[in-house]
Amino acid sequence: MAADPLDPVRPGGEVIARCRRLFEPALREAVSVLHPWGAMMAAFTLGWSDVDGRWQDDGGGKGVRPAIALLSAEAAGGDAEPALPVAVAVELVHAFSLVHDDIIDNDERRRHREALWKAYGVGPALLTGDALLALAIRQVAGRPDAMGYLSAALVELVRGQTTDMAFEQRSWHGPDQVSTAEYLDMVAGKTGSLLGAAAAAGVAMGGAPQFADRMWDMGRDLGIAFQIVDDMLGIWGDPGVTGKPVHSDLRREKKTLPILAALSSERTAARELSTILVSRTMDDDAVRRAAHLAEEAGGRAAAQALAERHLASAMDVLDECLPDATDLRVLCESLLNRVN
């Protein structure tokens, strides 16, 4: 749940870097109103300072969500500036969710450094997460159009996270098993909703509210595609690049799409995979074997196909509503490359 599928360095970084220059001053200003202690923790979790509050810049998150908000506004009206509060808000909500997720999942590392709770304690970290969310809401409190999408995304985000957590208790087989439809509904909330809010509120602030509902769907499809890719990277990716502990999803019995797809196949590998998962003895060898079997059973191919289908749906919306959205397309295409 704690993973950020949009974090790793990728091509198309030029567009993101331009957006980052636009929104980062506003983000820093938003955070500056916090209690000094809270501001120090926020700066740490946003990658602006080390654990003692000394200035550094390790890049932090790459800012895909604010970039989508700003580029959606540009595509709508030519100017990103009206969407700045939305850009800041979605980045703050994202930071809030990572801080709380790391507490919930007991993850000690984030972006190659300590998780906030590990560095400052659970209580202070929890409160800093709340502070980031409060700041996010204040950014768009006076803009009901944007606020509607942001608040809907928040409800969906938490619902998706709760569902994901509940899935860990579900069986791999039988009447209790997680269906693909349930998985898609979960990731649409967990990962898709905030991208949907960024796109919808961005385009609305940019002057084209008539496209906002379509852009909400666009962002959700984008989010689904990238959560699937992230699930794949969690099984077959290089932990040195992803920053995720190797195979942590498998160890936690996370119901990820590649595994669900593999289990539903008729191949021999699926039966052996099932035996390993049901036995719950997930040592290093078993986990490596499970990853291999999931690929052999067709889980990787099925996941990639589904991710591409959702990405294509997202691109269809852009074609239809914002055919001149060059930079937004560049950004989405660069994200697409992670699939290939």
Add this chain to the structure above:
Amino acid sequence: MAADPLDPVRPGGEVIARCRRLFEPALREAVSVLHPWGAMMAAFTLGWSDVDGRWQDDGGGKGVRPAIALLSAEAAGGDAEPALPVAVAVELVHAFSLVHDDIIDNDERRRHREALWKAYGVGPALLTGDALLALAIRQVAGRPDAMGYLSAALVELVRGQTTDMAFEQRSWHGPDQVSTAEYLDMVAGKTGSLLGAAAAAGVAMGGAPQFADRMWDMGRDLGIAFQIVDDMLGIWGDPGVTGKPVHSDLRREKKTLPILAALSSERTAARELSTILVSRTMDDDAVRRAAHLAEEAGGRAAAQALAERHLASAMDVLDECLPDATDLRVLCESLLNRVN
């Protein structure tokens, strides 16, 4: 930080009960959209069910915050109904803050039953708190007037909680000691801001937005007064009535007003109190002795005087803006009685 100064049973309950009948159906409807597991945890923390999800009604919170919102609207325009979303929102924000506070403070009991994290685990409880906040925001997302006050209150609430937590690390004496002004600023955020939002957004929704800023001040003063009273009850109150563990604030080195006031006096008792606090050996005898010395040094009288002063300021606003607000006045007066 976890205390709710407005919780204990008190006179004036008739007005609160009437308000509760108004807002509780809307509150239940708001919570019903949660994931079933989240809804079960929400129902537990709101006092609607036991830990296994079986229906019960232990009263939960008394609903002072929604009552203030509804009565402010009534006083403004004669009808409480337009303020229903505000009433639901402030109760949800209050519930969110209690759930997170209990995690932060490691408090195992709340309202004479297990705290949510104790019953279901830290991760699920944290997420349920987030869910309650998300629902609160959605209630008023489309009403920028109300949203402005609610989001300001959220930022202030978290800032006050962070300050309160930071105070625990501060010294009782010397350049690092907490001043009365700092204390008042902290409780205005921690306890006052949500009452301010209830009153301001309530009166705005009721049709008198011209009074909203004054009612924000009114609510904050009310909150300050009642946090001071709560601090007093935490030292000299009956734990069987307050539901708080006896002397927990003293044990935690919470910088509460009665103690700060006692320490600033010139009396002999103040010096002995200071010695006990600085020694940090807060066993049962020491804590009892400290409570006695704080009263002897004048801390109780000073706290009561300050609480009464802030309550009087709050009543002045009502006299001026809403002289016909009979029920709101009854509610405030019944709360006043806790001081006397």
